Structures are given as C-alpha cells and as structure tokens.
Amino acid sequence: MKHIRNFCIIAHIDHGKxxxxxxxxxxxxxxxxxxxxxxxxxxxxxxxxxxxxxxSHAIQMEYHYKGEDYILNLIDTPGHVDFSYEVSRSxxxxxxxxxxxxxxxxxxxxxxxxxxxxxxxxxxxxxxLNKVDLPSANPEEVTDDIVDLLGCDPEDVIPASAKxxxxxxxxxxxxxxxxxxxxxxxxxxLQALIFDSVYNPFRGVETYFRVINGEIKKGQKIKFxxxxxxxxxxxxxxxxxxQQPKQVIKTxxxxxxxxxxxxxxxxxxxxxxxxxxxxxxxxxxxxxxVKPMVFAGxxxxxxxxxxxxxxxMEKLQLNDASLVFAPESSAALGFGFRCGFLGMLxxxxxxxxxxxxxDMTVITTVPNVSYHAYTKKEPDTKIIVxxxxxxxxxxxxxxxxxxxxxxxxxxxADFVGPVMSxxxxxxxxxxxxxxxxxxxxxxxxxxxxxxxxxxxxDRLKTVSKGYASFDYSPLGMRESKLVKVDxxxxxxxxxxxxxxxxxxxxxNIGKKMCEKLRELIPRQQFxxxxxxxxxxxxxxxxxxxxxxxxxxxxxxxxxxxxxRKLLEKQKxxxxxxxxxxxxxxxxxxxxxxxxxxx
Amino acid sequence: MAxxxxxxxxxxxxxxxxxxxxxxxxxxxxxxxxxxxxxxxLRKDEMNGEIVETIxxxxxxxxxxxxxxxxxxxxxxxxxxxxxxxxxxxxxxxxDDLIEGDPDKLLQEYxxxxxxxxxIGIQSFREEDLKLMNRAHNAGEALKCxxxxxxxxxNISVDLIYGIPGLSDEAWKQxxxxxxxxxxxxxxxxxxxxxxxxxxxxxxxxxxxxxxxDDQAARQFDILVEALGKHGFVHYELSNFxxxxxxxxxxxAYWQGKKYLGIGPSAHSYDGTTRSWNIASNPKxxxxxxxxxxxxxRETLTMKDRYNEYLMTGLRTIWxxxxxxxxxxxxxxxxxxLLEQSQAHIREGYLKLEEDEGETLLKTTAKGKFLADGLAxxxxxxxxxxx
Numbered sequence: 001m002k003h004i005r006n007f008c009i010i011a012h013i014d015h016g017k018x019x020x021x022x023x024x025x026x027x028x029x030x031x032x033x034x035x036x037x038x039x040x041x042x043x044x045x046x047x048x049x050x051x052x053x054x055x056s057h058a059i060q061m062e063y064h065y066k067g068e069d070y071i072l073n074l075i076d077t078p079g080h081v082d083f084s085y086e087v088s089r090s091x092x093x094x095x096x097x098x099x100x101x102x103x104x105x106x107x108x109x110x111x112x113x114x115x116x117x118x119x120x121x122x123x124x125x126x127x128x129l130n131k132v133d134l135p136s137a138n139p140e141e142v143t144d145d146i147v148d149l150l151g152c153d154p155e156d157v158i159p160a161s162a163k164x165x166x167x168x169x170x171x172x173x174x175x176x177x178x179x180x181x182x183x184x185x186x187x188x189x190l191q192a193l194i195f196d197s198v199y200n201p202f203r204g205v206e207t208y209f210r211v212i213n214g215e216i217k218k219g220q221k222i223k224f225x226x227x228x229x230x231x232x233x234x235x236x237x238x239x240x241x242x243q244q245p246k247q248v249i250k251t252x253x254x255x256x257x258x259x260x261x262x263x264x265x266x267x268x269x270x271x272x273x274x275x276x277x278x279x280x281x282x283x284x285x286x287x288x289x290v291k292p293m294v295f296a297g298x299x300x301x302x303x304x305x306x307x308x309x310x311x312x313m314e315k316l317q318l319n320d321a322s323l324v325f326a327p328e329s330s331a332a333l334g335f336g337f338r339c340g341f342l343g344m345l346x347x348x349x350x351x352x353x354x355x356x357x358x359d360m361t362v363i364t365t366v367p368n369v370s371y372h373a374y375t376k377k378e379p380d381t382k383i384i385v386x387x388x389x390x391x392x393x394x395x396x397x398x399x400x401x402x403x404x405x406x407x408x409x410x411x412x413a414d415f416v417g418p419v420m421s422x423x424x425x426x427x428x429x430x431x432x433x434x435x436x437x438x439x440x441x442x443x444x445x446x447x448x449x450x451x452x453x454x455x456x457x458d459r460l461k462t463v464s465k466g467y468a469s470f471d472y473s474p475l476g477m478r479e480s481k482l483v484k485v486d487x488x489x490x491x492x493x494x495x496x497x498x499x500x501x502x503x504x505x506x507x508n509i510g511k512k513m514c515e516k517l518r519e520l521i522p523r524q525q526f527x528x529x530x531x532x533x534x535x536x537x538x539x540x541x542x543x544x545x546x547x548x549x550x551x552x553x554x555x556x557x558x559x560x561x562x563x564r565k566l567l568e569k570q571k572x573x574x575x576x577x578x579x580x581x582x583x584x585x586x587x588x589x590x591x592x593x594x595x596x597x598x
Numbered sequence: 599m600a601x602x603x604x605x606x607x608x609x610x611x612x613x614x615x616x617x618x619x620x621x622x623x624x625x626x627x628x629x630x631x632x633x634x635x636x637x638x639x640l641r642k643d644e645m646n647g648e649i650v651e652t653i654x655x656x657x658x659x660x661x662x663x664x665x666x667x668x669x670x671x672x673x674x675x676x677x678x679x680x681x682x683x684x685x686x687x688x689x690x691x692x693x694d695d696l697i698e699g700d701p702d703k704l705l706q707e708y709x710x711x712x713x714x715x716x717x718i719g720i721q722s723f724r725e726e727d728l729k730l731m732n733r734a735h736n737a738g739e740a741l742k743c744x745x746x747x748x749x750x751x752x753n754i755s756v757d758l759i760y761g762i763p764g765l766s767d768e769a770w771k772q773x774x775x776x777x778x779x780x781x782x783x784x785x786x787x788x789x790x791x792x793x794x795x796x797x798x799x800x801x802x803x804x805x806x807x808x809x810x811x812d813d814q815a816a817r818q819f820d821i822l823v824e825a826l827g828k829h830g831f832v833h834y835e836l837s838n839f840x841x842x843x844x845x846x847x848x849x850x851a852y853w854q855g856k857k858y859l860g861i862g863p864s865a866h867s868y869d870g871t872t873r874s875w876n877i878a879s880n881p882k883x884x885x886x887x888x889x890x891x892x893x894x895x896r897e898t899l900t901m902k903d904r905y906n907e908y909l910m911t912g913l914r915t916i917w918x919x920x921x922x923x924x925x926x927x928x929x930x931x932x933x934x935x936l937l938e939q940s941q942a943h944i945r946e947g948y949l950k951l952e953e954d955e956g957e958t959l960l961k962t963t964a965k966g967k968f969l970a971d972g973l974a975x976x977x978x979x980x981x982x983x984x985x
Contacts, residue, residue: 525948525969548816550972553788553837555914557603557852558618558866561873561897564907567975574976582942 001252002181006073006210007126008090010115011100012108012469016130020100020162020171021059021076027168028061028072031241058196058208058254060238065176072175073239073254075195075210077114082343084113084473085290086196089270091117092286093195093210093254096124096179098171099146103129103137103159106145106440108469109410115149124179125150126158128171133161145437182252190214190222190273191280197267199319205261208239208254209273212284215250216257221276225283226268230276231259264321290322292340293403294347294453295386297328297365297496298354299336301578301587305360306335312358313337316350323350328387332494332580333363338387341367344453363578363590365496369450372401372477388484388498394535400500401477403449406431409460410442411468418463419443426451427502446475450500455595485510485539487517488531492581496590511540512596520589523547528583600645601652601848602675604634605862607880608662610694614732614801615759617793619864619878620658626884631667633887635674637861637876640892642678644859644869650679652686652848659719661695665707672711686847688715688755693735693743701743705750715753715846717786718743723776724769727762730807731790732797744780753844755784760822761815762790763808770818774825783844787822788837789815819968836914836970853911855904863893872898902979905932910974918952918961932979936960939977948973 011017025031057076062069077090091097097118101107118125127146132139143157150156158174160167192209200206209216216222216236223230235258237245249255261267270287274280300309310327317323324340341347347367354360371385376398385391391400407428411419413435420430423445432444452472460468483506487497497517501509510532517530521544528544555563577584608627609620653675655668668689675681689708696704696718708716722728725737735743747754756777760770777785790810792799801807823833831839835853838846851858860867864878874896877883886893899907905928912919925933940960943949948966952959962970 525946525972547812547969547972549789549812549819550969551836551914551967552971553791555836555853555911556849557858557860557868558864558875560852560868560907560911561866561875563971564903564910567910567971568906568978568980570972571975571978571980575980582946 001184001186001250003068004071004073004182004252005096005175005179006075006094006182006252006254007096007098007175007179008075008077008094008118008123009098009100010077010111010118011098011130012102012105012111015100015102015105015108015111016162017076017100020098020128020130020160021074023162023165023168024072024074024172025059025061025241027165027172028063030059030061058239060240060254063172063176065173070176071253072172073210075254082293082341082345084471085288085342086269087114088117088286089193089195091121091123092270092284093193094118094121094123095182096126096175098175099125099127099150100130101127101142101146103132103139103142104134106138106142107149107410107436109408109442109471111469112149112410112442113408113471113473125152126171126174126178127152127156128167129157129159130162132159133164133166141437145440148437184211184213184251186213186215186251188213189278189280190216190220190275191282191284192216192273193284194224194267194269194271194273196269197264197321199264203258203260205259205264205267205319206243207257207259207261207267207273209257210254211249211251213251213280214275215248216255216273217248218246222257222259223274223276223279224266224268224271225274225279226271226287227266229266231261234258234260262318264319265317268321290342292322292324293343293369293449294341294367295370296339296341296347296367297330297333297336297363297387298325298339298351299330299333299363299365299496299578301361301363301576303334308358309337309354309360309362312354312360313339315358316353320350322346330365330389330495332492333365333496333578336363340370340386344457361576361587363496363587365590366499367453367591368500369403369453371403371482371500374398374400385500388500389495391484391500394483399479400482402480402482402500404446404475404478405449405452405472406475407445407447407452407470407472408442409445409468409470410436410440411464413439413441415464415467416441416443419460419468422456422459422463423447426456427505447472448478448480448502449474483534485513486533487513488529488533488538489517489521489585490528490581490583491531493533494580494585497592506534507539509596510534513592514540514542516592516596517589518542518544520592521583521585524583525550526582600648600650601654601851601856601858602638602650602679603654603656603848603858603860603862603865604660604671605860605865605876606655606657606660606663607863609657609659610662610692610734611732612797614730614797615790615793617796618658621880624662626880627663627667629884629888630880631663631670633884634671634862636887636890637892638671638674639678640887640890641859641861641867644867645679645857647680648857649682650675650685651682652688652851653681654686654848655689657690659692659695660689661691665704665711668713669711685712686715687713688717688846688848689713690717690719692719693739696743696747697739701746702749705747709750714751715755716747716751717755717846718747718757720744720756720777721759722762722765723773724765727759727765730762730764731759741776744777744782748780748782752783754780754782755786755840755846756780756782758785758787758822759790760787760818761810763810765814765818767817767821770821771825774822778825778829783841784846785826785831785839786837786846787839789819816968823964823967832916834916836967850915853915854917855908855911867894871904872896901928902981904928906974906978909936909977910971913949913960913962913970913974916961918959921951921958921960923957935979936977943973943976 009017061072075090077087158167158170191213192211194209196208198206220233237243238255272284325337328338329335373383373385375396379398428445428447434442481503482500485501514530527546530542531538532540577586607620720740802809826839863883866875874894877893921933950963
C-alpha cells in the first residue's frame, strides 16, 4: 500500500489536462510508441472532437523512483459542469490532486469549485503552472494567484509545459513525495467506491472502483450497497492502457470489475461494493442518485420511427445511466419521449450519439427545467412539471416554483459591468463580490437555473471577451411569476415550442422566438403566420412570405444530372424536417429559443 | 429517333450571367473543328444505327463559325449516320454575328447548308438590359437582326430574359410585344439566374447590381404566360412557348427521356441508361481527341435516378408525367407511390391529374408551374425501399 499513489487532475478546459496526462503516460513508459494517439484517455470520438472529457477514466502507471517501484493511479475527471457529481466521486477516490493552471489564463471558476471539492476531501494539492513556454505566459503573476488561493509556498508550484515536457519529472517526484499513500485496513470487510462505469457491448458494464478497505478477489461474491444487488466478480484487474486481469485488487488500489451486468443503471457512481457474505457496515459517504437538471422532448423526425427510437434510447441508457426518459405524446409531434439530462452538454451529446450510433434523426423540443406547480384547490400538493404542457391552467394555478442555483463567476475586473448586466438580465441577484487579486473578481449570484440552460454560457463568453469562467451549485426551489408562452405556426399551436417564461420577459422572448422561427423555417408555397401567445392573447406575430419561384429556368441535356442531384439533396433536407399541419419545420427550429440572441 | 447536339465553345464576349462552357479566343478554332469531327467519327456507333432526326448547334455561340465550317461538321454527321429527310437542324445565333457582315448573304448560306431553324439570342430589346448583362449587341442590332432573319426563315425562336434588375413589368410587356411583332413562331424565355462564379454573382455580392427578386421573376413569368397564351402560343415547357408544329424537337427529347449524343467540350450524352459528359476545357478536349481518345466521364443511372429525372423534367412540360408510363417502365409500386405522394399537392392545387386518350397524366397547375422544382423534389425517391 505504501507504494500506491492515487491522484486526479483538476483543470479548466483547455488548460492542458489531457496533454499533461498523455505526457505522464509517456514518461512512465505506460504507452508504447505505437499506441500513441492524442488525448489517450478520451475514448469516445465525441470526446476527442470536442476536446473535452465526458466520462471519467482511470489509468495505472508504474514508476521507478529512488530504487523503489511505485504504482500511480491517475483518475481523470470529466471537464464540464454538467458532470460535477462524477467529478466529486473521482475526487473522493484520490489522496491527491494536480491543480493545473494555465500560465497565461490563471485560475478559472470551475477550477476553484473543483479545488474546493478536493480540499473538502482532504486531498494533497500539487499546483502545476502549465504552458510556461508560451510567449503569453505570465508565470510570476499566476504563481502569486495560486499562492494566494492555496496559501502554499511559491516553491511548491511546479512550472511545466505538457507540450514540451518541461517539469514532468518534477511532477512525478511530487506525486510520490507529497501525496500520502492510501490508508485502509486490509483486514476489514471489502469496501470499495465506484467512481465510474463504462459500457462494453461484449462484456457488459465495466465498473471502475477504488478499494478503501479489504480487498476484492476474482470470483468473489459481491454486493452493491445502494442497489442491494449481488453479483459474482467474474473478472477483476488493473487499468493499464489495456485492461490487465488480476487475481486480486488490494487495499488502496484502483481497478475494474466485470460481473456481466448489462444495464448501466445497476452500476451507480458513488455506490459501495462490499462482500456479499461479510458486508461492511458502512456505506461510503456522499452517494447520491443522479438527478436530471434539464428536460426536453425527443421525437423521431419520421413518426414511424418511434419504436426504433425507443430501442435506441434503451441502448443508450445501458451505457449512460444518467439519461432518463419516459414516453409522452405531443399534439404537434405525435409520440416521443420526455428525457432528463444532466445539462445542456449532456443533451447535445445524447442527440449526437443518437444520430451517429443509431442513425436516428430526432427533434429535440425546447428544453426546460423541472418546475413545481401548486393549484388553488390543493395549495399544498406539489405537481412536478417537467413539460410546459403539464402546467395547470392559469385560472387554477396558485403558484409556481422554479429551481435556483448559486453561480460563481470569475472574471477580469474590466468585465464586471457587462457580466453583472447579463446576470441581472437573467434575473440574477448578486450575493457577493470579492477580489481574488486586484485584477480578478469572483462574483456570486443567485440565478434561476432555467436562465442558465438557455444561451447563458455563450453570452457570458461574449460579454467578457472569453475572460470569464463559471460554475454553479443548486440552491433549491423558489417561487416565481412564470407564464406559458405558446407558439402558433399557421394558426396551429405547436406544443413542442411552448416554454415557461418569467412574466417580465415573456413579451420580449415571444417576439424573438417569432423572429427566429421566421429565419429558420424555409419559405413554403403559401404564407405562414408565426405567432406567440399567452393563453388566448397573441403577443407577437411574424409572417414567412410564400415562395414565389422554385424552379430553374433552364433544363437541357447538360443540366439534368446536376439538377437532379441538387433536388435530391433538397429532398434529403426536407426529410430532416417535421411536418406540423401543412408546414415543414426544420429540426433546428425546435431549439431556436436557445439561440435567440445570435 | 435520336438527336445530336454539337457544342461550339466560342463567344465574342462573356455575358455576365453565363455559366456555360466557352472561350473568347478563336486561336484554336481549326483544331477544335477537327476535334469535333473526330469525336463524331469515334462515336458513330453509339446511336445503334438509329436515324438522326435533329441536329442542334449550341454553345457558346455557333455563329462564331462560318457556314463553311459548320457545313464540314454537318457533313461528318451525314457521313456516319442515317439522317432523316425531315431533319430539324437548328443553329443558335447572336445578333452581333448575324449583322456584322452581309446578313442576307449569311442567312442564305445557312439555308444552303441545310439549317432550317434559328434560335436567336436577343435576350432584350432594351439597351440598359443588354449592357447590364454584357451582351455583345445593342437594341438596334436586335431589331435589324430579326427583320433580316424573318425574310429567310420561318422557324425562328427568340430568347428573352426577364427578372432583370431594373426591368419594369411595363418594359417587359413591351419586350414581349416587340418580339411578337416579327411574327416568330417560338419563344424561349428565362428568368435571369445568378449562377455561382459568374460575373453577375460577383457584381451582386459587391452591390453593383441588385439581386434579382423572385417576386419580380414570378410576376413577369405570369405576364409572359398570359401574353403568349393570347397569341396562340402553347406553353409546352416551363421556359418554352411555340405555335403548334413549331416546338423544338431537339429540346423536347431531353424532357421526354429520349436518347441524345452530345459532341464538343462540356456536352452531355444520354443513351437511355448511361449519361456521359465531355471535359469542359477546350485545350484538353482538343488534345485528347488528337490522341484518338474520348475525353468523357460517365455515370449509369439507377432506376431511382431515372424515375427522379422523369418527374423533374416531366413536371416542367405540357405532357406531364405519365402514370401509365411509370407503371410499365418502373412497376406498379412506383406508380402507386407517386399517386399517394402527390395527393397533398393535388389537394392544395399545385398538381393535377388529367386523362388523355386513356392515359393518366400528372401535371403542374398554373399555380404550381413556377414551383415545379420544389414539387418534383417532394415526389423524389431517395432509395428504392420507399416505393
């Protein structure tokens, strides 16, 4: 046990986490020349393309230091606020963390919130100043920022460049010298923390765990405490670049477990693995059932593909337990599913995976958060509203509550004004403002979650010219004055476009929605009125003028092939549209409300 | 029946809207004529001995060649093919070429070499339109050209363009009336179209010329249809109007899926299943034929491709799409699918079904005609399983 080090990396997106991880693997000889591939730990194509880590990963390195062999378990963490619970579980599996800070950009909000998580879990923090080789690097000032934040010695900060390899040896030395070895009792009953799981279509769900006490053996009868289910440990092993089966994973070590589980929902991140016959009395603290934050309807573009969509969603759920869905129907779109997501990124990922992995083109309706509604008749009975259509009639409605969050925004002093304006526009209330350094300010706001779900991130980036970072945590439900804004296309109400909006913003947003839809819905053979309404009251109207000309003048011998191919392409485009009444609505129009300010 | 199209890739100057293949340099004229004749000889068997019923010189500008040069090429066709007695032999001419020297002599020479149909690129009788489009002739030349041509030829088609920025509806009516005053039996009329990579596109992007508006084009199309209808013209294809007996036989073949052989750079050919096209480069075309090689690419049309093409071309014409022909050529699954798919458009008045001598025909209505491409693409098949 004294030769094991478990650590994670805390960093802001783009601060070089994945590159540094690659460099560590390289330096310790954990990858061969042939296996090299940028961002080794990001398995999913989507992760590599977007340059972010969606799932947590883990990898084991061996390192010879001062005549002794050490095992270093790196637990990579997801780099997006949508997955903050997974981050917290990864942190709980470690004794130390590398805090990577970009020497040019300094500390960002998400880094801070993850750092606090690490400090709460008593992790030893090793600050690394990355990208010191960049011309724009500002090492002295950023080192000061880090010293201020951690209260550490400036000498503790390791200057590094994951790109050129500067500082890698010093980082490895610090991991061994500064991070404590795991403490645990090999003689106690098995107690292991699940920090992630990965779906393997051939072998079932692979569970990643960290042994806290006891040990786990191949063939052992085990039990998951939160779900109460028992399994045989068919295979256990350590996570090198490829899995290495072992007879036993001992106290303090990190490994994988295969039990033949086919459904990812049985493996809950944060759950405790124990021995079925001799269970531990203590479940590891901090377990939560993951709760979806954002809801949206997902419908097949072609109504006939409903069953196919169901089967695709079920398969996705097998490897993404955080996805929840239930059947629903829409007057405009027919049969589909109301789905819950961890956040907007998660929603986009699901939509993209449906398209890539299942060739399913879907329509995603306007996303919303989960509201609580109370009627006048039963003012104490909570009605959960995950779909704007479920909101009771205005005449029967007593009140509505919406989820609030505590937002932390770190920005340069120059941008405090624009950031505040944005947050106030988003119905935010400032609760704190503190200068981390004379240049950098942390602003705290209470904000409705629904306002974050929409175009908040992009707007924040724009108003701060990219110099603002953002993180949030839930605050609970608060009463709000909300109304349902409906959209009528060609005089027909399209429920999939309805949204709950604060009374003060309803008029403005209704207008913008109509304008946006006018842009996004192609002209058709007739005039199409687009209206926004609250109840029976029309608050805005736009018209898409009829198409007057949809034909090319010439069609002779040399034009036919090219023209046919062009019209076939158009037809493919039309297949991605949804017919509502007699109007063809493109898939992206349903998400239009997210991009009202583009 | 078979038609031969011969592309003459030379022009006096570049019209701003044109995206056809041509060169303004006549330097390699001799080699080009040689190459065209070589291609005719090399491809003599592609017609499977069918009788040639139309020859069409298009371009480019065929009137850039002399009657003697054209005669050489025509001679090569006669050398290798059986040609119908009542052949339709069309040549596209531009007014500036026609009146440059002695128009009477030139027209008589055309007659002498067997040309019996002229397609004249008038485009407009208005100076400002001609300038905007960078045509090589002026308004006076347009009138003079038609006066002379009608002395010698009866079967004349005039090209007119509408939807030109600055062309008012009144001025457009006037253009139509002027053309009709010459008693010609055929008019081809096109909406000014902004093709990619043309000078016109460039000027529009720079804001020098206004973007032609669809509303103006649609209005002027309606004016055209009404005016020509009054004069007894049959609107037999979206952009083509003719007196009975004066429809272009050569062009009708394209819309009816008949075979054609295209000679010359960029020309397309179709043999009923395979479409081929020559390289769109004069030097490369000449070089290849000098080496005795055909500079062409080809693609074989699938059943779906042929079906889609028939819908696309058929809906533009007075003949429409024959449900019976779809049934016999593609099968009942296709005709049933088509009938089902067209229901909504029939209900909304864009398409109609007509019975003609026991045949069921799907056609665009007056309301649907100017939307024909969108309607066709709605009816397209993207894969065969759909039907």
